[in-house]
Amino acid sequence: MSELGIILLILCIGQIHSTYGQECPSTQELQISLRQAQKLLASHEASYLQSLRSLKRKISQLQNSTARMPSRPGDASCPKLDTPVNGRKLGKVLLPGHEVHFLCDPGYELVGSETRQCKDTLTWSGQQAVCKERNECASSPCANGGSCTDEVNGFTCVCARGWAGPTCQSPTPTFFATTTNISASTSGAAAATTFPLTTLLPFVQPSKCSQVQGTTHCSCEAGYTISGRDTSICTDIDECEVFHNGPAGRLCVHACVNTPGGYRCSCPAGYQVSRDGRSCRDIDECATRQNNCTRDRLCVNTYGGFQCVKVECPRTRNVTYAKTSPTRCERNPCPVDNKACSQAPVSISYHHMSVVSNLSAPRVLFRVSALRMIGDALRFAVLESRGRRHFSIQRSDRQTGELLLLSPIQGPDTLEVEVEMSELEKRELIGRYITKITFFISQYEF
Numbered sequence: 023m024s025e026l027g028i029i030l031l032i033l034c035i036g037q038i039h040s041t042y043g044q045e046c047p048s049t050q051e052l053q054i055s056l057r058q059a060q061k062l063l064a065s066h067e068a069s070y071l072q073s074l075r076s077l078k079r080k081i082s083q084l085q086n087s088t089a090r091m092p093s094r095p096g097d098a099s100c101p102k103l104d105t106p107v108n109g110r111k112l113g114k115v116l117l118p119g120h121e122v123h124f125l126c127d128p129g130y131e132l133v134g135s136e137t138r139q140c141k142d143t144l145t146w147s148g149q150q151a152v153c154k155e156r157n158e159c160a161s162s163p164c165a166n167g168g169s170c171t172d173e174v175n176g177f178t179c180v181c182a183r184g185w186a187g188p189t190c191q192s193p194t195p196t197f198f199a200t201t202t203n204i205s206a207s208t209s210g211a212a213a214a215t216t217f218p219l220t221t222l223l224p225f226v227q228p229s230k231c232s233q234v235q236g237t238t239h240c241s242c243e244a245g246y247t248i249s250g251r252d253t254s255i256c257t258d259i260d261e262c263e264v265f266h267n268g269p270a271g272r273l274c275v276h277a278c279v280n281t282p283g284g285y286r287c288s289c290p291a292g293y294q295v296s297r298d299g300r301s302c303r304d305i306d307e308c309a310t311r312q313n314n315c316t317r318d319r320l321c322v323n324t325y326g327g328f329q330c331v332k333v334e335c336p337r338t339r340n341v342t343y344a345k346t347s348p349t350r351c352e353r354n355p356c357p358v359d360n361k362a363c364s365q366a367p368v369s370i371s372y373h374h375m376s377v378v379s380n381l382s383a384p385r386v387l388f389r390v391s392a393l394r395m396i397g398d399a400l401r402f403a404v405l406e407s408r409g410r411r412h413f414s415i416q417r418s419d420r421q422t423g424e425l426l427l428l429s430p431i432q433g434p435d436t437l438e439v440e441v442e443m444s445e446l447e448k449r450e451l452i453g454r455y456i457t458k459i460t461f462f463i464s465q466y467e468f
């Protein structure tokens with residue numbers, strides 16, 4: 023209505039000057055004007071409705087196109103990768119630029135890609151990692167005609183007659199003694215000497231003697247020998263002593279226990295004897311519930327044991343962190359102009375690695391990679407810590423730093439290493455990211 027009023031007023035003012043001098047228009051003139059105004063209004067109404075319809079259509083189009091748009095890039099991630107059977111997977115972040123690493127259990131070898139990266143196309147680089155049982159027999163480890171049986175993390179040799187030891191490297195511990203004319207009365211017939219067995223120790227056995235053409239041959243069962251002059255008695259061979267260090271290495275990786283006619287290997291607490299009978303395999307207390315970690319702690323399996331670790335975000339006066347995963351803390355937004363806060367690490371990740379003592383070096387132990395770069399450069403550094411001298415950082419590509427073990431570490435020990443990744447933009451620091459890696463080093467080299 024107010025629009026109509028304005029139109030009328032304009033018409034009146036227009037008429038005043040052009041046609042009627044000081045006078046306002048006559049009734050007739052006014053009716054014409056009103057009809058014109060009505061027409062004008064109708065045309066305005068039509069065009070108004072038309073633009074409303076077009077606006078409505080545009081909004082609907084926008085709605086349709088936003089519905090078709092992929093979700094925020096921050097939500098886009100690569101499909102989850104399976105942990106290989108008999109292996110491990112390192113790295114949980116499935117976002118572009120991130121890497122996942124694969125390791126196989128002892129006795130298995132990796133087929134496929136050891137490292138796969140989530141590409142911008144949300145697919146993984148490389149091939150699926152599979153842990154294939156290593157064929158330890160492939161190198162023909164059994165000497166002197168022994169036959170090899172492949173086992174998980176080892177092999178066993180079935181030795182040909184006359185040979186013994188883990189790789190059939192030693193002449194058989196069966197000894198023949200030949201004496202002549204012991205008992206002429208039993209000449210020609212094979213005769214076993216009998217002893218009252220109850221009086222014998224398990225490490226002593228009667229020998230088996232036979233006489234052939236007046237000559238007596240005495241022999242012992244495998245694992246026994248005739249020692250000294252008494253050919254009627256076989257004594258146990260202490261394999262732990264005799265074969266302690268054969269050409270193929272130690273008889274037992276840890277400890278050897280002599281048994282009547284044989285031996286067995288034993289392992290320290292936290293290990294079990296492997297199927298090859300001579301090495302020790304770690305017991306995963308975290309997987310088998312043999313641990314007593316409370317629910318607020320993470321169980322970390324170590325060689326020979328386990329650790330219950332608690333990840334706590336740092337608490338300082340001006341900087342606060344939020345725990346975004348069981349092993350990650352992220353800085354809360356900083357108040358404007360709080361320099362102490364904005365220079366504090368943006369995130370702190372906690373990792374725990376179990377390694378054996380005296381691990382050979384140099385070798386890469388850990389990789390730190392940038393998720394997505396905002397700046398134009400990254401800088402990697404190992405921060406001051408105990409054990410710092412054992413480690414160094416090297417670049418493997420623009421966005422990845424590798425933690426290198428420089429020299430073997432003797433266990434048992436626990437070392438913490440902090441890797442700092444700084445992001446720079448035109449040489450200005452724009453963010454620091456800390457990765458804290460705790461190494462649990464075992465007492466033994468297994």
Ligand SMILES: *[C@@H]1O[C@H](CO)[C@@H](O)[C@H](O)[C@H]1NC(C)=O
Nearest residue numbers: 079080081082083084085086
């Ligand atoms: C939007 O999508 C609906 C159905 O999804 C369709 O009926 C409508 O015509 C579309 N509108 C436009 C403007 O494309």
Ligand SMILES: *[C@@H]1O[C@H](CO)[C@@H](O)[C@H](O)[C@H]1NC(C)=O
Nearest residue numbers: 202203204206209235236237
């Ligand atoms: C063993 O005894 C036989 C007779 O029984 C004799 O002929 C032979 O010479 C003896 N051998 C030895 C080595 O004494």
Ligand SMILES: *[C@@H]1O[C@H](CO)[C@@H](O)[C@H](O)[C@H]1NC(C)=O
Nearest residue numbers: 312313314315316317319330
């Ligand atoms: C777990 O058990 C060990 C002994 O086996 C003990 O020393 C340790 O204090 C226990 N820890 C907890 C959290 O109960």
Ligand SMILES: *[C@@H]1O[C@H](CO)[C@@H](O)[C@H](O)[C@H]1NC(C)=O
Nearest residue numbers: 339340341357360361362363
């Ligand atoms: C911490 O923040 C307060 C104000 O919130 C400020 O006065 C103080 O200087 C800050 N401390 C540091 C170490 O920056």
Ligand SMILES: *[C@@H]1O[C@H](CO)[C@@H](O)[C@H](O)[C@H]1NC(C)=O
Nearest residue numbers: 379380381382430432433467
């Ligand atoms: C560590 O390993 C090396 C080679 O593997 C060996 O020569 C050395 O004796 C080992 N050191 C210890 C303390 O066991």
